[in-house]
Amino acid sequence: MxxxxxxxxxxxxxxxxxxxxxxxxxxxxxxxxxxxxxxxxxxxxxxxxxxxRLPLDDIEVTSGGGLRIGATVTNSDLAAHPEVRRRCPALAQAVLAGASGQLRNMATVGGNLLQRTRCGYFTDVSAPCNRRSPGSGCPAIGGEHRNHAILGASEHCVATHPSDMAVALAAFDAVVSYETTDGAGELPITELYLPVGDTPHAETALPHGALITGVTLPPGRPAARSRYRKVRERASFAFAIGSVAAGLDVRDGLVHDVRLAFGAVASRPWRARSAERTLLGGPVGPGAFAAAADAELAAAEPLPHNTYKVALVRNLVVAVLTELAEEAVR
Known part of the structure; x- marks a missing residue:
């Protein structure tokens, strides 16, 4: 070191x-x-x-009924907070699905959002990696890529973003606040992470030296009735091979509002806007949910060893939305 x-x-x-x-x-x-x-x-x-130790460790209900979460709030405190559990259960579930209890006691909200990929080639300094050493190549494309991206990747990088928390926040339009020497700024979390393109080493849109100070989650019925589902290769302390954060507001048997984001499928949390548009205003049911998933996954470009992720995410979407729809009519 x-x-x-x-x-x-x-x-x-x-x-x-x-x-x-x-x-x-x-x-x-x-x-x-x-x-x-x-x-x-x-x-x-x-x-x-x-x-x-900066005073950024509060969780507050905003005047509009959303949540303001400080950047130094630990993952454990975030998941246990009663207002988080009530106003956005998917966020609490996503945090509890990540890491281990010991790590959640240490890890912070700001740090969680900025954690870097767990691609084995990235973490091995003896291997080439465009994200770590621009221009050196992406050996994952022809090598080990079972848990790599199927959406939004490029010939320069196929790594995935590891955060569970970020997937839930992306689904519900969270806004990230930051501070720089030039003053304060905000970014929707869906704009925080840059497309991988031909510059995978440029991971976020934050200005140089910016400190994340908090995250604001706006109010909304889909967040209050929401769920996060994660699939991994072992029961705990493992990164996702596929995940879905979903919120659903059903009125008179029709989808009044819906939010969807996928994890472990791209270099950033993947907001499933095509699937949302397909569902909005239509009837609920497994067939409609499957069609929405197919609309989003039509853009998937899996590699030879991760084609399974297309079916995995499709099935997750159907299962999670079906459960939320059933809850809505109880």
Missing amino acids: REFGYERAVDVADAVARCGADPDARFLGGGTNLVDLMRSGVERPASLVDVC
Whole structure:
């Protein structure tokens, strides 16, 4: 591990000033991803700016009935908060589906959103990887890619984004707030992550030195009746091979509102807008849900060893939406 400096920020302005002045500095929250990457040599910061004690650890109900979640709220506290469970159960379920209890006690909301891919070629510094070393190639395309992207990938990168939390937030139009030396800003979470294109090393739209300060989840009936379902290769402490966050508002047997996002299928949480448009205003039922999934997955371009993900995600969509529709008429 490269030697590095360590500084503890006294407030948000101090944090962004310290990190903004040094292109090789990184913010340190719980460190559950960053420290691992430092140990493997993927990340080599010159200094760490500790932000975990900044006063960004509150969860508040907004005046409109949404939720404002501070960036240093731990995953455990987020999943256990009664207002999160009541107003967006899919978010609590997504957080509990990730990592282990010990890691959730350390990991923060801001850090979770910025965690980097778990592609084996990315984390192996002896292997080429366009995301880690631009222009070196993507060996996953012709190599091990069973858990890689089927949507939105490119010839330069087929890695997937690992966050469960981000999938749920993407489904319900969360907005990410951040602070820089030039002032505050906001980004819809669906715009936070950049398309992989030919620059996979550019992962987010955040300005240099930006510190995520919180996430706002707007109110909405689909969020209040929502679910997150994750499929993985073992029962716990494993990343998804496919996941779905869904919210459904049914009135008089028709879909009044619906939200869908997929995980483990792209380099970013995948908002399933084609599926949503297909369902909106139509009847509920397994056939309609399958047709909506097919409309979204028509753009899928699986690799030889991950074609199973198309059927997996389709079945997840049908199962989760069917359960939500049944709950709506009880």
